[in-house]
Amino acid sequence: DIQMTQSPSSVSASVGDRVTITCRASQGISSWLAWYQQKPGKAPKLLIYAASSLQSGVPSRFSGSGSGTDFTLTISSLQPEDFATYYCQQANSFPLITFGPGTKVDIK
Amino acid sequence: QVQLQESGPGLVKPSETLSLTCTVSGGSVSSGSYYWSWIRQPPGKGLEWIGYIYYSGSTNYNPSLKSRVTISVDTSKNQFSLKLSSVTAADTAVYYCARTTVTTGPYFDYWGQGTLVTVSS
Secondary structure: OOOEEEEOOEEEEOOOOOEEEEEEEOOOOOOOEEEEEEOOOOOOEEEEEOOOEEOOOOOOOEEEEEEOOEEEEEEOOOOHHHOEEEEEEEOOOOOOOEEOOOEEEEEO | OOEEEEEOOOEEOOOOOEEEEEEEEOOOOOOOOEEEEEEEEOOOOOOEEEEEEOOOOOEEEOOOOOOOEEEEEEOOOOEEEEEEOOOOHHHOEEEEEEEEEOOOOOOEEEEOOOEEEEEOO
16 A cells, blocks of 8 residues: 655644645655645645646645655745645555645644 | 535444435536545544445445445435445544546545544444
8 A cells, every 4th residue: 555644744834934745655656646725624625636736726826746756735825724734645546545644734 | 516415324323334425516426527435534633535436336445444335326316325334433533525536636626514423322
């Protein structure tokens, strides 16, 4: 099975900060990776798919990069509505789909 | 706009079967462009993919749950369903249904709001 790890597990940041979250796969997954944002009590929301493609309607301050085993999600200028938990998800070992453990972004 | 809505009992006794239904509006479960998935999240924990179904009835399940899971689809009602047998307290979670892309994915682009299922006597 492909294991996903994320770092950091949590990050404290201020509005306007640039925030970078890393996701690592235990083996190469090409670009088969997505990023989701989840706010408390809400369902996850797809932000990025295929490692770097922005989902329709998602602000351009979100970007994704990487391939193989190492991926990053970057928020270029953190906004108040961006405080949430972010999950990566691999789709390479389809049909087995796995998520990373999550990274919580909270207010500094 | 595609919408998904989970429904079913919020409390299930240990050893019994958890049953949930997802009703889809604004889209069709008969579309060949999507799978239809179940995902769960124990309180305070991360996300776990349970399985998916295609409109044809083809399914795939998470190996860790495969022996207890059945997902079915009712195209006439535009619904798909989850059954999880022999539940224990470890199955307590928020259960989400989600549309899953086929051509670019699989990624989950539309989600239901989620429903909390508690396993307790």
